Structure formats: structure tokens, C-alpha cells
Amino acid sequence: MPNIRYNDIAAANYSRFIGRTLLTNDRLRHYFDACFQSAIDEAGCYPVWACVGCIGNGKATAAFGNAPRRCPICESPKVFEVATFQSRASVVGNAFERAVRHLLTARFELPATPTPGNTHTHDIEVTSAIAIETKGSPRRLLNPDQSITTLQRPGLERSDTWKKAQANAANYRRNNRRNPFFIVSNAVPPDLVGYRSDDITGIFNITQAGRVNALVNEVNAALPGQPN
Numbered sequence: 429m430p431n432i433r434y435n436d437i438a439a440a441n442y443s444r445f446i447g448r449t450l451l452t453n454d455r456l457r458h459y460f461d462a463c464f465q466s467a468i469d470e471a472g473c474y475p476v477w478a479c480v481g482c483i484g485n486g487k488a489t490a491a492f493g494n495a496p497r498r499c500p501i502c503e504s505p506k507v508f509e510v511a512t513f514q515s516r517a518s519v520v521g522n523a524f525e526r527a528v529r530h531l532l533t534a535r536f537e538l539p540a541t542p543t544p545g546n547t548h549t550h551d552i553e554v555t556s557a558i559a560i561e562t563k564g565s566p567r568r569l570l571n572p573d574q575s576i577t578t579l580q581r582p583g584l585e586r587s588d589t590w591k592k593a594q595a596n597a598a599n600y601r602r603n604n605r606r607n608p609f610f611i612v613s614n615a616v617p618p619d620l621v622g623y624r625s626d627d628i629t630g631i632f633n634i635t636q637a638g639r640v641n642a643l644v645n646e647v648n649a650a651l652p653g654q655p656n
């Protein structure tokens with residue numbers, strides 16, 4: 429897989445979709461969607477399917493998108509998704525983390541940095557006193573043939589992703605009794621809106637301007653040196 433320029437992608441799309449304008453839900457959504465798309469375009473890990481029936485007959489039938497029930501050429505049901513998912517999950521996860529970090533630093537001048545060392549519980553720190561775990565992935569992608577593929581369960585709407593985030597929060601809490609642990613996503617299902625627990629300080633949908641401001645307020649209040 430090629431080297432993806434995540435920082436450049438975040439900076440370019442931030443200038444294009446947000447810049448100095450007022451934060452709105454639409455602008456935030458366009459910004460994060462564009463960061464996902466740009467990273468996928470650089471990596472090339474689009475959803476693709478292939479027909480094993482056709483390959484057996486010397487024809488390489490493959491196309492962008494989710495696998496159809498039957499091959500449109502030979503009508504074989506032996507059609508399978510090409511395994512781009514794992515690569516795509518990593519690419520969109522990185523793109524989202526970089527996009528969140530760029531928003532926090534460029535717009536709010538927060539000292540948000542990648543988590544150092546071998547810490548796997550969270551992606552971003554705002555000083556060592558605040559942990560932010562990012563869980564983002566796109567709802568749909570534009571393929572090179574201009575078709576659009578709708579993807580399954582973006583962000584925290586995927587139960588595996590939510591379980592992983594909870595496990596990360598619990599691991600973090602074992603070593604940090606008091607520090608806040610925030611979870612940021614582009615897709616938060618209704619039952620997780622406003623969710624808090626002993627491990628999770630808050631969950632924020634970063635595509636909603638009101639939630640971005642709420643996150644920044646909580647981060648600022650938790651920064652060392654702030655009056656309580």
C-alpha cells in the first residue's frame with residue numbers, strides 16, 4: 429500500500445471546507461467525508477468484488493462496489509468481496525484521527541498530539557492529562573467509476589467498534605484513575621448520545637458543531653492549570 433499523506437489530506441480539506449468560516453454541521457460533515465475519500469483515493473482500497481465462476485472460465489470479471497448476489501456476466505453465485513476491508517479500516521481510521529487532530533489544533537489551538545510510544549488505548553492526547561480515542565469511518569465512498577458504495581455501519585454504529593472503544597477506556601482507567609477519556613466519532617447511534625460511565629468521560633459526534641464546542645469546553649476545563 430502506498431504511503432498516505434494524512435496530514436496533507438487533513439490540512440487541504442480543512443482549508444477547502446472550513447478555513448476561517450463559522451463551524452456548521454454541513455461543513456464538518458463535508459470535511460470529514462472528504463478526508464476519508466482523499467485517503468481512500470490515495471490508498472486505492474475501494475470496495476471491489478470478483479466472480480470466481482468467470483475466473484474459472486478465463487474471464488476476469490471484477491468491479492467496484494459491494495458484491496452482487498449473482499454475477500451479471502455468467503449468473504454464477506460464486507461472487508466474493510475482494511479483501512480490501514482490513515486495509516480500508518486502517519486507512520480511514522488514520523484519516524479520521526488526523527482530521528480530528530487538525531480540527532482541534534487549527535481551530536481551537538489545543539495542544540493535541542498523537543499518543544506517544546506503545547500506548548494503544550487512545551489516539552490523541554491533549555497534554556498527558558487528557559486522552560481522546562477516535563473511532564471514525566465513512567458511510568459511503570465514491571469509486572473511480574463514479575459509482576457510490578454504501579458501507580456497513582460507520583463509526584460507533586458498528587458494535588465491534590463500540591466494544592473496542594469500551595475495552596480501551598477500561599484499560600486506560602486502570603492506569604489513570606482521574607484523567608478524562610473522551611471518545612470522538614463521526615457516527616454515534618442514538619443510544620450512545622450523552623453516554624457516560626466511570627471509564628468514559630464523554631462521547632462526541634464531531635460532525636455536529638454543538639458537540640465539537642462541548643468537547644472543546646470539557647477539554648479546556650480539564651487542562652492542567654485550569655481552575656475547577
Ligand SMILES: [Zn+2]
Pocket residue numbers: 479480481482483489499500501502503504
Ligand atoms: Zn461471472
